[in-house]
Amino acid sequence: MKYVESVRTPSWLSLALTGLLCLSACGDESAPQPDDTTTETAQSALANASTTADHSYLRRTLADGAEFHATNGMEMGPDGNLYVASVLGREIGVVNPRSGKILDRIGIERGVDSPDDLEFGPDGSLYWTSFLTGEVGRLKPDGTKVTVAQLGPGVNAIAMSPDGRLFVTRVFLGDELYELDPDGNAPPQLVTSGMGGLNSMEFGPDGHLYGPLWFAGSVARIDVDNGTVTPIFGGLQVPAAVKFNSQGLLHVVDQAAGEVVTYDLNTGTTQVVAQVDEAGADNLAIDARGDIYLTNAHDGWVRKVLPNGKTRSLTDEGMVAPGGVAVLPYDGGTSVFTSDALSVKAYDVQTGQMTLEAHSVIGVSPLATPISATADNGRLLTTSWFANVVQTWDPALHTVVESHQDFAVPLNAVRYNGDLVVAELATHRVVRRPAGTNAKVPMAGVPVPTGLATDGDSLWVADWATGRVLRIAQGGQALATPELVAAGLSFPEGMTLDNDGTLLVVETGTDKLTRIDPATGQKTVVEDGLDIGMQGPATMPPTYIFNDVDVDDCGNIYVSVDTDNTIEKLAPLGAGAPGCTNGSK
Numbered sequence: 001m002k003y004v005e006s007v008r009t010p011s012w013l014s015l016a017l018t019g020l021l022c023l024s025a026c027g028d029e030s031a032p033q034p035d036d037t038t039t040e041t042a043q044s045a046l047a048n049a050s051t052t053a054d055h056s057y058l059r060r061t062l063a064d065g066a067e068f069h070a071t072n073g074m075e076m077g078p079d080g081n082l083y084v085a086s087v088l089g090r091e092i093g094v095v096n097p098r099s100g101k102i103l104d105r106i107g108i109e110r111g112v113d114s115p116d117d118l119e120f121g122p123d124g125s126l127y128w129t130s131f132l133t134g135e136v137g138r139l140k141p142d143g144t145k146v147t148v149a150q151l152g153p154g155v156n157a158i159a160m161s162p163d164g165r166l167f168v169t170r171v172f173l174g175d176e177l178y179e180l181d182p183d184g185n186a187p188p189q190l191v192t193s194g195m196g197g198l199n200s201m202e203f204g205p206d207g208h209l210y211g212p213l214w215f216a217g218s219v220a221r222i223d224v225d226n227g228t229v230t231p232i233f234g235g236l237q238v239p240a241a242v243k244f245n246s247q248g249l250l251h252v253v254d255q256a257a258g259e260v261v262t263y264d265l266n267t268g269t270t271q272v273v274a275q276v277d278e279a280g281a282d283n284l285a286i287d288a289r290g291d292i293y294l295t296n297a298h299d300g301w302v303r304k305v306l307p308n309g310k311t312r313s314l315t316d317e318g319m320v321a322p323g324g325v326a327v328l329p330y331d332g333g334t335s336v337f338t339s340d341a342l343s344v345k346a347y348d349v350q351t352g353q354m355t356l357e358a359h360s361v362i363g364v365s366p367l368a369t370p371i372s373a374t375a376d377n378g379r380l381l382t383t384s385w386f387a388n389v390v391q392t393w394d395p396a397l398h399t400v401v402e403s404h405q406d407f408a409v410p411l412n413a414v415r416y417n418g419d420l421v422v423a424e425l426a427t428h429r430v431v432r433r434p435a436g437t438n439a440k441v442p443m444a445g446v447p448v449p450t451g452l453a454t455d456g457d458s459l460w461v462a463d464w465a466t467g468r469v470l471r472i473a474q475g476g477q478a479l480a481t482p483e484l485v486a487a488g489l490s491f492p493e494g495m496t497l498d499n500d501g502t503l504l505v506v507e508t509g510t511d512k513l514t515r516i517d518p519a520t521g522q523k524t525v526v527e528d529g530l531d532i533g534m535q536g537p538a539t540m541p542p543t544y545i546f547n548d549v550d551v552d553d554c555g556n557i558y559v560s561v562d563t564d565n566t567i568e569k570l571a572p573l574g575a576g577a578p579g580c581t582n583g584s585k
Helices: 010-021 040-047
Strands: 002-004 057-063 074-076 082-086 091-095 102-106 115-120 126-130 135-139 145-150 155-160 166-170 176-180 189-193 209-213 218-223 228-233 239-244 250-254 259-263 270-275 281-286 292-296 302-305 311-313 325-330 333-339 343-348 354-359 372-376 379-384 389-394 399-404 410-416 419-424 429-433 441-445 449-454 459-463 468-474 477-486 492-497 503-507 512-516 523-527 549-551 557-561 566-572
Touching: 057 523, 074 115, 074 281, 074 292, 091 115, 115 155, 126 155, 135 155, 145 176, 155 209, 209 239, 209 250, 218 239, 239 281, 250 281, 259 281, 270 292, 325 379, 325 549, 325 557, 333 354, 333 372, 333 379, 372 410, 379 410, 389 410, 410 449, 419 449, 429 449, 441 468, 441 477, 449 503, 459 492, 492 549, 503 549, 523 557, 523 566
Parallel strands: 002 354, 325 372, 449 492
Antiparallel strands: 057 566, 074 082, 082 091, 082 115, 091 102, 115 126, 126 135, 135 145, 155 166, 166 176, 176 189, 209 218, 218 228, 239 250, 250 259, 259 270, 281 292, 292 302, 302 311, 325 333, 333 343, 343 354, 372 379, 379 389, 389 399, 410 419, 419 429, 429 441, 449 459, 459 468, 468 477, 492 503, 503 512, 512 523, 549 557, 557 566
């Protein structure tokens, strides 16, 4: 089943910029620090306490995802191919519109990073906006990369007028329209601001700029010479992009409704010409024949609209950024839930079939860009460094039931003795919020706290920066000095407690899943060759897409693989847990 949270709740957007820009904040020296007096001999012993695996598992891919890490802006190129931007994937894909074959991926090696929207210049130059870094870039036909402007994170829509003037907007982390020098020589000029989220836009046959106002639910005409913004029609849920066909008919994508609606500038007539069965449609392109192509940020697809208004997939679709994973009972069975950046998705643990999808429409839905996830008494506890929020999402109610917006770049969270415990990147610490309060009590100073795990008595944290696992609480109380449990890990992220009381840790630096005995620090490799650890821009958290692990009652292990957009299942060989047959109950 698929759900979209439709209540407009833009309040958390004011904190999203904080989440992106406060990564260099100082830690809290009042938080207990690890004991740095541990002898070099003990450190060395813990770092090298790794042997061959003592557990045998059968690995298979439980659920496949999309070929792209989300699909955003799209333009028909001068070569007749579709050029597709992917913010999370940090690339522009070149897709054959007939076969769906991905012909090229233009990424960071050619100067492109986190592209959100695209435009071609009259000389064939490809322009893009880099949502996460704030750059407006240009790739000339000879392959030369030029930085046109640096406007700050949130740079979004881009459009060029028939006479070669270039315009861009900032959305979500700002709300401005700028005119830029296409060659990057002159400084940006502010045209107007406070429009209501002017997203992917295009110049119309009358020479005016047209674009969707994301937060206003309308489409507007903008006079770029004086900055006048005039809404021309409304009643939309979340308009995301507009394009004109060769007859001058305006087409708008409604992300929440999953519709493409046309608007006749002369008569004001509207018509729904395409309908998809889920939210997330992000942009469109229209070729010279009038064929319409769509992208979807939440499910990573590129589709062609058919004459009957339905769509045909050109690329594989599904998960776009599987991060946190949590095994929960759902709909009479058991599903593994994943925070997929722009949605929550769930898959049956036996069949791998999708059992649920709940969409996060940026700045509109209560569910705010979930990145990590842990099980929380039948609910999902999520964090988002982008939205700077910690939330509890209830699968039975299909809604957020708890939300905290005052943590400093949260990377992970867990419930400990009824209290909320959060790993904060900006303060380099783990903090505790006692139930029923707004307090934040420092528990431990950790350079880059990532994985959190508890057995109800002890609480452990993994440190991405130093490769250590620490016990920071026991018996419900924070330890005065955190205890070193294991060292020598390579960029650890997700961590969970296995059924036998050992810790499972995802090591993104070595592409493996490692088991740690918390009593001895002994490490064993459970699985390697996972191809995990996507890197984000330098200004983003080092975890970027959070690779995670969880375990079901039968001892099956589930690992999110961000690079391939998959969830891997490791089934124990042998009898398994009591009451389990073939790895399931």
